[in-house]
Amino acid sequence: MQPLAPSALWEIATPSPSSRLPGVAMAGFRARGAADLGVVPFPAVTLAIDLGPEPLVVAGDGRQVRGSTVIGLSRGGLRGGGRDVHCLQVRLSPVVAHAVLEGFTSESAPLAGWDEVWGRGAVQLEEQLRTAASWEQRFALLADALTTRRTEGRPMDAEVAYAWRELTRSHGTARVDALAAEVGWSRKRLWSRFRSQLGLPPKQAARLVRFDHAAHRLAAGAHPATVAAEAGYADRSHLHREITDFAHLTPSAVAREPWLSVDDVAWSAPGYLRG
The missing domain is CATH 2.60.120.10 (Jelly Rolls)
Incomplete structure (x- = not known):
């Protein structure tokens, strides 16, 4: 242990x-x-x-x-x-x-x-x-x-798996239209297949990945304004709305969450998310 x-x-x-x-x-x-x-x-x-x-x-x-x-x-x-x-x-x-x-x-x-x-x-x-x-x-x-x-x-469509990997690699900032173009699908087809196989539409998945990145930066002690800029939010208010929407907490409360405090010990290799 x-x-x-x-x-x-x-x-x-x-x-x-x-x-x-x-x-x-x-x-x-x-x-x-x-x-x-x-x-x-x-x-x-x-x-x-x-x-x-x-x-x-x-x-x-x-x-x-x-x-x-x-x-x-x-x-x-x-x-x-x-x-x-x-x-x-x-x-x-x-x-x-x-x-x-x-x-x-x-x-x-x-x-x-x-x-x-x-x-x-x-x-x-x-x-x-x-x-x-x-x-x-x-x-x-x-x-x-x-x-x-x-x-x-x-099996999962290779195109859907690729889109997920790109969303995690970019911390949720990759654009769905660009991903669809990269895999040779229409935006509508990628949205439909992604949602049916992963359980969330790609835009919602991107928001979740970006939220996770922001939450961990807040837990590490970064200032909310810095996190908002680094994570691609429009401003600090946008970050606040997204944190509240996902976690039902303010950014300062998320930064103190025990669930996040153990991550560096328990989950030291975040690349596994791209699986």
Whole structure:
């Protein structure tokens, strides 16, 4: 485990290079006592596989899920926590999620139980992860399961995957018209195929990626005016509106969110998003 500062709740474990997969990031989390935190929107589909003695609880969008949970590319307003939380969290590039989570879309079901989405074998795999002797063994078990499902899963249009990679590479500033021209499609066709396969229209996905970049810059201590200019917002007011729309928080509140404070420890290789 890699412990955070003494004042922090979380102990975090990360996998060795042998357990890492393209488009996938994994981390193990353990918190002593009660934990409650907001879920900051993020441009990846998140699996929170519950390994603790008491159920993990995630609530929002008019729904509450107890136990292992799937969180889509959703807006803010979600909260997660419980007592003595112990979970394996996985972030999937939407390209990978399309293949391994058949039937799940961020637009129609931004919050779901893992067994609903994974289907047959979810209970058995969760039990194997619970009884594994180490975090590294858990990471390897899940990596094998994800590799199998991706091989057998739904293919994604190469053009859609390219558009997603360009949106993440540009921190959400790439223009949809230009991306459509690059792949040889009409704007309407790219919009339709992107939305059907990733669960969000490309403009909304671009806003989410740009929001994520801005939120992390704010958490790192950058001034809001500087962040607005760097991230391509019209001005500081535009940044404020976008942060509030996605996170239901002000920029200064987002900068203090515990969810963001662990990112440099748990998710040290952001390139996995392009998967």
